[in-house]
Amino acid sequence: MLGIMLRGMAVEVTEAVPGISGSTVAMISGVYERFIYSLSMLTTRKRRKSLPFLLLFGTGMVIGFIIAIFLVGYLLKTFRAPTLLFFVGIIVGFSPYLWKDMLKISKKRLKMKHYVIIFLLIGIVVITQLLGHTSNMNLTNLSLADYFLLGMIGLAASTALLLPGISGALILTIFGVYEFAIESLIMRNLPVVFAIGTGVLIGVLFSSKFIRYLLLHYQLETYCAMIGLVSGSIFAILYNLDSYFNTQTMIISIISFLAGVISLVVLEKMQDQN
Template sequence: MFEYKNIFRGIAMGITDLVPGISGSTILMVLGVYERFIASLNGLTTKEWKKSLGFLIPLGIGVGSALLIFSKVIEWLLEHHQPVTMFLFLGLIIGIVPILIKEVDVKNSFKPIHYVLLVIAFILISLTSLIPNETGLMTNLSVGDYILLFVSGWLASAALILPGISGSLIFLLLGVYATVTSAIANIQISVILVVGSGIAIGLILTSKLVRYLFANYTIYTYAVMIGLVAGSIIVVYSNVEPGGSLIGCGITFIAGLLVAYLLGSIKK
């Protein structure tokens, strides 16, 4: 059955994936459809592939629409109002963490080992903010550049599935972020196809691992994912450029918290 609601979920997912440090799958967790998303990706290689497509196609339409419609908007906001925009997403992530903690009932289900895994995941993601990156636009692409873009898409697919790790962050760290966002904004078909192929293959393979972990190590997996999401707060904050309006940043930060609250309410 074609789930039209997923178009709107996909739009929310696509918008967040455009910002370095934020994962679209985090939004799916808040909306309560993350495990269905993973199951549907796995279902593409089974007899249930039609059911899986009914879930994934509208989600993909939403993501694609968001990338095409909002890529230029996000690009403009990050260029002209970067601090204010980043504080919006910072508020969103901080507002999401309590929702995830409540989702898994941390107080009653976590043991010491779970807290250890959460802290390790938090530290690992936080450390990515220290990695130098190159964001220059790649021109006159060679075969080697296309291979890099394919591999980048593959690695970014894992980030799309794991909450807290942004596909945009992976592109940023590999030095292809500007190239990919420019290709989307200007509909550069060759780059979109190469990166998209890497993402598609990676999604199917990574989803199998994540589903196995959810099925056999549920609380452990949630502990790691909460740590990843919390760690992305550090990553996003480290990307905030100086010079933003204190009042403007405060307003957008509160707006981000409000959006997180509304997303949690929608889930209920």
């Protein structure tokens, strides 16, 4: 029982960091397939069999989420640039492994449509950052349309929890609401938390079968889309960096970036050993 809760904590702590996929940690800890299967059973008559596992695993995820939110919130407020560069390092360190998986699936035979998917997703991320309405949101003055948009972003983020290689935090970063969501949770802004949380909950309940379908019938195209999102997210993070860097901040940020790359390489090696 404790082991399942600890695995849930580990998954959600990493899921709260852009670039580290909670599903990767779930694979390493040996619960990924059971987690996906249990989620897919929630909308069937076999839901009772999956509830004990999901309750334990979910409790661990909630605890891990709370720990991660306050830790990341503190780091972003106190060491913003180094923290964001750490996220970039994680993504840069992860990208070659995701590309290698894609080449393995395609048997090194990528077609033009696959490159189109990759660059299309990169373009969407860049345009979202340059023209996105979400970066201008004000916590104290949100419209009904803003809450609906946050719910849709939460829905998109939930699918990332089920995909091997992308974290929900990364999706929030791409849409420009990651720090906004962190601040809302710390300040206990319940309407915002409810909007995003509802989207996530709906997505977890109903998207698991869709994700399984995509990975079964369109695995290569799905990986191409993931590579596009991951690559574009580097721009999304750098776009939100402070424009001013002093020497000390620059040195710390470089070290932080390298730490991110190394941590991801170590994590991937652990996965290979399993």
